Amino acid sequence: MSEKTFDIEATGEAEPSGHKDHFSVLVCIDGSDESYRALRYAVRIGSGTDANLTLLYVRPVDQGMRTGGLDLSVARANLLDWGLELPGMKALKKGRDMLIELGWLGADWQEEFRHADVTGDPLGDNMIVYTSEQGRSITLKLMVSPSIAHGILDEGDMGDYDLVILPMPERVTDAGPDFIEPGVAEIVAMEYTGTVLVARALEESHGHLLCVSDNEESIRAARKDAQIASRCACPVYLFSVARNEDEVPKAEAALAKARKAIEEEGIGISGEKVALGDAVEAIIEEGRSYSVIVVSAPTRKKGWRRFFTSSVAFNVLERAYNSVMIAR
């Protein structure tokens, strides 16, 4: 990972949160119910495996203008003097308690505190790392960043995660101070180089709908998600869309190719379907009854290309009613 130590000035934080000999999941916590549903799902994906889990809360750096020129850190420092916790710490603590209830974090795990000074913010980054005897880790990270999107992307780059899960609240108006807005979720999904699951009304046990087309990247993405789905014993369904009758054979070929690739991994397919019509509309409608819609995004498009390229994946992400995974 070339960017692992990007902008890190000293050696203290050189070690990323996720170790690559374990499957690693980053769950972005913002205190919303959706983020805890996402955490529960992450636990399910990691169950029975040696997955590492990082809970990330990003606090955007304060713009003093909003507090009339008095830095918000003065109010925060005053809260700490009273022995009160900051909202981010409270949200992470709730996530930590949930992991204990789910039996993921044991009392015998080693606890380690890490702090990184951040230029321009007095509180900096703070991390608590719990490590099991088997080498599995759970990290709670309170990070400061110019924006929530920057923070998540930076952590994603530093930790090189196999999966990044972030919540997308149904109602933006109900947002709290550091909630992840839909726009932020979309930016992260678009910019992150790995697989991103945007959790929206996430219900477990309804399976993954893997949307495939006739290209290698789509098949590879389907295989990768099938592996993730198999971790939580989630049923996998294949889906392809043909624009018209003439394209049906092509769609069926894509399904066959994907099925073969997935079955080679020893994973069974629970069902498959070809639909006719507009790809985005068909995927959104079909995907409503599944836990997660999985679509592939070939690579991160750079520069002007992204603005001029119509992407089924991002249209589905934007308009779907439920959770969408952008598999890469």
Place this chain on the structure above:
Amino acid sequence: MGQRHLPQLPSLERVRSIALGPASRKLVRAPAVRGLAFFLWEKRWFFIALAVGAFIMHLPTPEKLSPEGQIVLAMSIVAVILFVTEPVPLPTVALMIIVGEVLLLGIESTDVARSLMSDSVLFIMGSLMLAVAVVKQKLDKRIAYLIVRMTGTGTFNVCMGISFVSGLLASFIGEHTVAAMMLPVAITLISLTSDDPRNVRRLAAVLLFSISYGASVAGIGTPSGGARNAIMIGYWKEFFFDPADPETRKYLVDYVTWMIYAYPVFLMQLPFVTGVLFLTFKPEYRSIARAVVKLRRQIEKEGAMKPADWLTICVFGVILVGWMTLSSDIGLGTVAILGATLFLVLGLVRWQDLNDGVNWGVVWLYAAAISLGIQMKDTGAAHWVATSFLDLLGTVGVDSGIALWTAVSALTTGVTNTMSNGAAVAVLGPITLNMAHAAGESPIVIGFITAISSAFAYLTVIGTPACTIVYSSGYLKTTDFLVVGTRMVVISTLILLFAASVYWPLLGL
């Protein structure tokens, strides 16, 4: 796993104190690092603002507007878009205004530099330093003790006490100071009532809004209550005072005169705060006896008042007397700076604390906004906007009297809810004062209406510093502000119009 086995999560302070080894990273990564598209997307409002500005500058110059006035208008619109959308750090807007005044308006850089510093700006700097100094004295626990001793344990009474004390303090030392001091009091009461935020959601709302709205309605009470007041006092002097004309001395509004006009408006609003909050949120607990008792015990551990506490109170008393008696001669800003100096000389606060706690970029921003406001006046842009707006209002018959006051109040309320109230007054002040002049209304009345209405930023989180600070607690939702804020806006506007039409005429306005 039983609850007793849970590993304890330490407080952030503890985490910091046991940091493992030297580790640091830079906060700001160049957005361009993530690619041009990401950079452009993040900064889209910056480019849109520039495009809008360029477009306005290249439109045919309207009749009665000078070319320089057109440029100033374009700069103002760009600044407003950037204030509201925040695509760049806000102090950048200040720097852009400075550069724009030199490059686009052709003003000598020395003159631009001179226009940046005024008594209003000194006051903003001084009062921010005072705010940090006061918060650092830890008098909040004493204040909390005073409140809970006076109010008893009923939720309504505690909220009333918090809004009353917050208001009283904020009218002199600024709402941000009070919000920073009182926030831990409210959160302690909330968390001592229940650990689960969902069980105390409405209680949290009434307690936290008691701070923010109590402080917001009070910020209008005295010139030191907020930067907006000092800015308006500066505009009156800049726009209307002529040393050669004794008649214009009425535009030199001093501390006590401001209080005579505005303090009763604050006092009239105060009783409504708790009532509106209780009607809106209906808290889960009618009494918070357990939390109050625990809080009292917690505070009693602090012991008796210490000499430093008394010294702080004395210093603040001196500053207050200075504002009331000396500000008309030496300026509000000089007194505020003197106060900050006293805190430093007496060793009550370290320079490092002041340096860290004050966001100096905001001082730049206010300075540049005031400078742009003066350019709006000098180039005739403010007059042109004012007369055009007045003509527009005339078509619906609201171009004079109480109808005009309502329109000015509504305009200011709308703008202040989208940006800081100081910036709103800095931008709107030149326009509304010119409107008053053109409509034959008293600039003092319209000025007061503008400054006071800028405090009606109850609808959004970013409207007032106090709202932003209580929102950072994590207990409130953005919709809460909208729901209760709408009622507060209506009540505050009615009280303001009542004062303008009944009370102020009694004072000779």
